[in-house]
Amino acid sequence: MNTEQIEQAYGQIFSSYDNPFLSEHIKKIIESDVYLPYNSTFFCITNTQTLSFEYISKNMAACIGLDPDELKHKGMRFFWAKMHPEDIEQWLTALNDLMNFTLDTIPEKDRNQMTYTWNYRIKNGQNKYVNIIQNTTPLEFDENNKPIIGLAHYTVLGYETHLPVCCSAKFLNEHKEYETLYFNNYSQKLLNSGISNRERDIIRLLVLNKSSKEIAEKLNISPNTVDTHRRNILKKLNISSTGELVGMLRLNQNFI
Numbered sequence: 001m002n003t004e005q006i007e008q009a010y011g012q013i014f015s016s017y018d019n020p021f022l023s024e025h026i027k028k029i030i031e032s033d034v035y036l037p038y039n040s041t042f043f044c045i046t047n048t049q050t051l052s053f054e055y056i057s058k059n060m061a062a063c064i065g066l067d068p069d070e071l072k073h074k075g076m077r078f079f080w081a082k083m084h085p086e087d088i089e090q091w092l093t094a095l096n097d098l099m100n101f102t103l104d105t106i107p108e109k110d111r112n113q114m115t116y117t118w119n120y121r122i123k124n125g126q127n128k129y130v131n132i133i134q135n136t137t138p139l140e141f142d143e144n145n146k147p148i149i150g151l152a153h154y155t156v157l158g159y160e161t162h163l164p165v166c167c168s169a170k171f172l173n174e175h176k177e178y179e180t181l182y183f184n185n186y187s188q189k190l191l192n193s194g195i196s197n198r199e200r201d202i203i204r205l206l207v208l209n210k211s212s213k214e215i216a217e218k219l220n221i222s223p224n225t226v227d228t229h230r231r232n233i234l235k236k237l238n239i240s241s242t243g244e245l246v247g248m249l250r251l252n253q254n255f256i
Helices: 003-013 024-035 059-064 068-080 085-105 108-113 197-207 212-219 223-237 242-249
Strands: 041-047 052-056 114-123 129-141 147-157 166-172 178-185
Touching: 003 068, 003 085, 024 041, 024 052, 024 129, 024 147, 041 059, 052 068, 059 068, 059 147, 085 114, 085 166, 085 178, 108 114, 108 129, 108 166, 178 197, 197 212, 197 223, 197 242, 212 223, 223 242
Parallel strands: none
Antiparallel strands: 041 052, 041 147, 114 129, 114 166, 129 147, 166 178
16 A cells, blocks of 8 residues: 555545644643653654644654654655555554544544544664554544544554554543543454454443443343343354453553
8 A cells, every 4th residue: 555545545534624723732732842851752743634743742753763854844644654564554444443433422522532542563764663652632623523633642662572453542531530432453353253343342342341231231232132242252253251352352451
């Protein structure tokens, strides 16, 4: 998949209206960068309409060895060109699923309380692929309340381990604690063996330690129907217990 194809897919996911702008609190984020110490993380302010980086923090060069001025000048296309080719399709699918989940499930008034995490591999300045865990929090929305500008925080891990491509959506609840509303692993074929959308919904809630009764209330179905789905899931995946299923989905705690 070349950068033109990536841009087309990315544009479809983030198709938006209205012209975004950087508000005063975003400017304060930029001003604070000079006071932050050097470490193995960096942040950017991303603009999905212009496919650009509104800002790149000073730690980026130290983390992945790329020229921040070149990255800011050439934008997201330049960044995509350095992504591992095996991760691109899974990454785009994850972004699309997160966007659809947000627009279909999250009330407009709550979307500024969401944060999203996904991962991929990027070729660094030494031409080695390193693992990037990206957490993005929306800062600006278009007239349809679709997120278009985000504060993206990048954690850089070594290249020795190949992490599965995963994504999650979390909501800052009334107790000011993040709760996971969505999670998926795109590198394992675990959930691709004829699993229906309803069964996927049940699996996601099982990962959150929800009981059959709680799942039934959440999905507006009976507990007996939930139990039937659970048995069918185990049979389709050739897994002996729900605990084994949940354990497999929790192999990497960074994404739960």
